[in-house]
Amino acid sequence: MNRIVEFELDAILPSQEDVLLDQGIPDAASASDRIQALLTNALDSFARTVHPVGMISELDAEEFEPVFRGEGENAGDVLLERIYPRADNLALFALTMGEEVSRCIEELFAENEFAPGSILDSIASLAADSASEVFETDFFEELSGRGLVSADHFVLGYSPGYCGWHITGQKKLFEFLEPGKIGITLGESCLMTPLKSITGLLVSGKSEIHMFEPGFEYCRSCKHRSCQERLKRLSAHKPSTA
Amino acid sequence: MSLLEEISTLLQNGDDERVSELTRKAIDEELEPKEILDNGLIAGMNIIGEKFRNHEIFLPEVLLAARAMYAGMDLLKPLFLKEGMPSIGKVVLGTVQGDLHDIGKNLVGIMLKGAGFEIIDLGKDVPPEEFVNAAEREGAEIIGMSTLLTTTTPMMTKVIELLKERGLEGRIKTIVGGAPVTEDLAREIGASSYGYDAASAVERVKELVG
Numbered sequence: 001m002n003r004i005v006e007f008e009l010d011a012i013l014p015s016q017e018d019v020l021l022d023q024g025i026p027d028a029a030s031a032s033d034r035i036q037a038l039l040t041n042a043l044d045s046f047a048r049t050v051h052p053v054g055m056i057s058e059l060d061a062e063e064f065e066p067v068f069r070g071e072g073e074n075a076g077d078v079l080l081e082r083i084y085p086r087a088d089n090l091a092l093f094a095l096t097m098g099e100e101v102s103r104c105i106e107e108l109f110a111e112n113e114f115a116p117g118s119i120l121d122s123i124a125s126l127a128a129d130s131a132s133e134v135f136e137t138d139f140f141e142e143l144s145g146r147g148l149v150s151a152d153h154f155v156l157g158y159s160p161g162y163c164g165w166h167i168t169g170q171k172k173l174f175e176f177l178e179p180g181k182i183g184i185t186l187g188e189s190c191l192m193t194p195l196k197s198i199t200g201l202l203v204s205g206k207s208e209i210h211m212f213e214p215g216f217e218y219c220r221s222c223k224h225r226s227c228q229e230r231l232k233r234l235s236a237h238k239p240s241t242a
Numbered sequence: 243m244s245l246l247e248e249i250s251t252l253l254q255n256g257d258d259e260r261v262s263e264l265t266r267k268a269i270d271e272e273l274e275p276k277e278i279l280d281n282g283l284i285a286g287m288n289i290i291g292e293k294f295r296n297h298e299i300f301l302p303e304v305l306l307a308a309r310a311m312y313a314g315m316d317l318l319k320p321l322f323l324k325e326g327m328p329s330i331g332k333v334v335l336g337t338v339q340g341d342l343h344d345i346g347k348n349l350v351g352i353m354l355k356g357a358g359f360e361i362i363d364l365g366k367d368v369p370p371e372e373f374v375n376a377a378e379r380e381g382a383e384i385i386g387m388s389t390l391l392t393t394t395t396p397m398m399t400k401v402i403e404l405l406k407e408r409g410l411e412g413r414i415k416t417i418v419g420g421a422p423v424t425e426d427l428a429r430e431i432g433a434s435s436y437g438y439d440a441a442s443a444v445e446r447v448k449e450l451v452g
Contacts, residue, residue: 023302024300024301025300025302030300031300032303034256034306035302112309113309114309114348114349115301115302115303115305115306115309118301118302118349121345161392167392167393168393187340188340189393190391190393191342191391195343221426
């Protein structure tokens, strides 16, 4: 499996509730009519300016090992190092929301249109996250079609820069995957352009290989805590006994 | 309701057109520009800041109010040409070298400006020397640094070390913030303060200049 994918807008467009939550508004009912109107306009702007595309390429654990080692700057005990050797299938991925939407956000801020700019930024970030979930699902289905997963399998993505996998891992990932083909470039500090881009490793394996206690040293200073949501998804994943 | 109270209320409602209109009216009625700024625009933004801290309003409402404030300030700026726009402090702000994420930094700048600070926004991917040079050149009391990446937090340390090297540590204080930055990290690298979010950054900067 080695392909470029153009994402359907409907598959990545975040819900209004999620965008509002990202803006610090806990329930949609608390949003004024004016905020609702800003949100509607921002969703329209996003639809006009987003060019969501991604690429995915399968590899084995041996091929992934140098990508994981990167520049040798990983933390001492990295979550992913405990997971990927136990995986049944692996794939590297890169995806982007494109340059135009990032430019649009910058222009809005430059014109003092702070609220629309901030809302559009939330939409683009959430859409990028959704696109990586689309890849998780697609990879699972692809493997399923080839008879390589069972009901107790789960696919999750892991990205450089998180959970002890140092962001300099991006360099080797870019060498392997070549995301320049879909317009993503890597800067000196391993930052991607366009900004709303995500890279990572998709890991397919039995649910239990993804489970962990967030007690690593780097967990103490982590403010993301998105792992909690992922662990919840894993716990809710009840394999069929059929 | 006085004209300035009306400006403050309209600003809180994020009505930039009416704020602009009434600021023009206040200028035409020969109210002191500093009075319009302090008792109209900044007074309104202070209430907005407090409501935001108390979770009575949300980020988009703060940003709409900020836009209205900027609309009023645009009219006042030319009247302060000689002595410059009055401020309660000068802050050099930027996203550190190697990082292009500037949404958080922009929000902090908008809210600091709303609280009456003068902002020298250096933008993103700012080298350590540029932070220090700009603060020296502009006579700023504070350097505010933001980053979203774990790899670029050492750039914050470099700025703080550079201030020490040039003997500016006592005069120019630093505040750091961004996704990978914590209170502990700020303390560890020797920053004067830490902003968890834009609202807390404003409070901390006020304490630093207080």
